[in-house]
Amino acid sequence: MKPFHGISRIGRCKAAAALGVAVAALAVVATAAPASAAAAPSTSPSVSHKYYGNPANIPPCRSGHACAIVAYGRGYYVFDFYKYGGYSLRHWRGRGGLTNVQTRGAAVRVYDARGRQIDCLRAARITYEVDWNPAWKIRLTANGC
Numbered sequence: 001m002k003p004f005h006g007i008s009r010i011g012r013c014k015a016a017a018a019l020g021v022a023v024a025a026l027a028v029v030a031t032a033a034p035a036s037a038a039a040a041p042s043t044s045p046s047v048s049h050k051y052y053g054n055p056a057n058i059p060p061c062r063s064g065h066a067c068a069i070v071a072y073g074r075g076y077y078v079f080d081f082y083k084y085g086g087y088s089l090r091h092w093r094g095r096g097g098l099t100n101v102q103t104r105g106a107a108v109r110v111y112d113a114r115g116r117q118i119d120c121l122r123a124a125r126i127t128y129e130v131d132w133n134p135a136w137k138i139r140l141t142a143n144g145c
Contacts, residue, residue: 041070043087049080061099069097092132105144111137120145
């Protein structure tokens with residue numbers, strides 16, 4: 001995997017701790033987002049599931065999905081991607097995480113403002129630390145990296 005403007009692999013133990021939260025935590029995470037001066041991160045088209053919560057309540061990324069974690073206010077948004085295709089990223093700033101647990105070798109590709117691919121993540125149960133500042137689009141593809 002080539003570098004992605006600050007991506008570094010989180011250790012397996014740390015990744016397991018970050019993603020090993022019980023499914024019951026989903027109810028806690030699905031609370032309303034805080035009022036903040038900065039616009040909340042979003043995607044276009046919208047993802048089917050989006051959660052907001054604190055770091056202790058980040059839900060696990062489900063098999064067959066890709067998940068992105070974006071810092072916002074005092075917590076994090078978790079975007080749960082399932083359908084292949086491109087998603088424009090709005091107001092994704094700072095550091096976060098990206099996990100690809102799609103099946104059959106599917107990849108998550110990240111593009112910059114000029115449409116250049118800046119990273120490609122193969123399916124793995126590892127969360128990579130990401131600097132979202134240069135990222136403008138995510139594409140889920142059936143083709144591997």
